[in-house]
Amino acid sequence: MWIGIAIVLAIILMAMLAPFIAPFDPNTKVANPETAPGGPFLMGTDRSGQDVLSRIIWGARVPLAIIAVATTMSLVIGLPIGLLSGFVGGRLDRILVLVMDSIYAFPGLLLAIVVAAIIGRGILNISFAIAVVYIPTYFRVIRNHVASVKQEPYVEAAMALGMPRRRVIGRYVLPNVAQSIPVIFSVNAADSVLTEAGLTFLGLGLPPGIPDWGFDISLNWQRFEASWWATFYPGLFILILTTALTFVGEGLNDILNPLLRKKEYKSVAEA
């Protein structure tokens, strides 16, 4: 998990410091197109003669911003309706579960493409398109967890003491289900990196001129044999970021899910 956190932090730092550490302007032609890696161009240049390294450094900004906005958005929407649906139950619950399940049934990228195509380009729009994909994940996990916490004797006791429903949900139920949030958050973040790259690769979402890993791959992949580096490095970074976020998620899951941890100790002891 610490490796994951370190890598994610390093990429965030890289994105924030982009203006200072990128050797060249990402959007200008600085050398002959498709210069091989080496010399001042550590990762070579792409088919427009732009420095690949600089584009990767700058290009970290967009995925990170989109992941942050999208996962936050889906949390902000998915959590409250999950709480409500799980706690109130009944007809409202059945309707919400049906809606969420039908969203969930779509392949994520396909759904994001549809939403992105409808609402148009822009970082905020694409974030929303991705958020829609992940709302059901929050909803389902939170709703099921709430439905079980709701049965806890202390919830009934709080009601018997005259606690209003809203307070019971906010003060008693929410803290007891909050443990599942960080795990979904990081797992969703990892997944949304891929969805974002997929969207930009397909040319949906971002206005031109913004460096982005997925977009760079789509620009250069047809020239893979002549200049593999222009496709390989952005792809590598997508892979690294996704893997790192997955590590974080798995690590959090181990910490927040003591049963799994016990198993781990056991297998260590047996070995």
Next chain:
Amino acid sequence: MTSLLETRGLSVSFETPEGPVHAVKDVSLRIERGTTLGLVGESGCGKSTLGRAILRLLPENARISGSVIFNGQDLSTLPAKAMRDLRGRNIAMIFQDPMTRLDPLMKIRDHFIETIRAHDPTVDVDGAVERAKKVLADVRVPSDRLGMYPHELSGGMRQRIMIALCLLFNPALLIADEPTTALDVILEAQILQLLQSIMHEYNMAVLLITHNLGLVAEFADQVAVMYAGIIAEEGATVPLFREPRHPYTQGLLRSVIDLETQTLYSVPGSPPNLLGESIGCPFYARCEKRMDVCKSVFPEIRLVGEDRRKVACHLY
């Protein structure tokens, strides 16, 4: 003067996929101010459901009919918000399993603060803590426990804290649903003594729900014996224990170990399934004194004997 609490023809049924389950049938009870009514019966006879029905704390699939009159006010028609405010303020409830009745993620202090502010948002944190200390002293819990989490406390201590939470607004009625079942005998005695002294201090009536006849004999002024959702017999404690009239009550009172012969009597059979409609007396299958009429005619409650005790049996 009217009774503190009166249920009139209170019935509760649960909707299930197999059909309605009639957990409580046409129960009419009275609790006077400052007194204790013991509600006894086997597991599953509907006694806990009755307690929760008074507070309208039942799951969604419950259908309640009849009325609950508290202090002259019909609770069954009370809006949800007023009902909510009444819980914990006028009628409070403690439960069987104190180990799980406190939120594990919340310090004891916060339980008090939340409860007080739910009813009176004008109280600030310091004021709430002051009030918490006062009721904690009444249940003999040192106030340094306020900073602890529930898992740091024993079962007896947690039950005292639950009681303290109930006392905050000096309710007129405390519903105690098997308050000592999960505790050992010594703690049971302590908690009961505590409840008794608090009852007097706070002039509180108690609805004591239990399967423990000894507890009722010692603690209750009135006893209602519940069987399969109905009240089989109800009356003042001493005469009822001295001379039980309903065959079920007689069986229950005999189900105590006899040290001379070292035998334990038990009422034969098990309680009936409450699913669907039933005719006749619910105790028919297990009754030693059953008659033909019991099979087909439901026994209405009648007043029996010179103490005019309520008994639901065709024998009288």
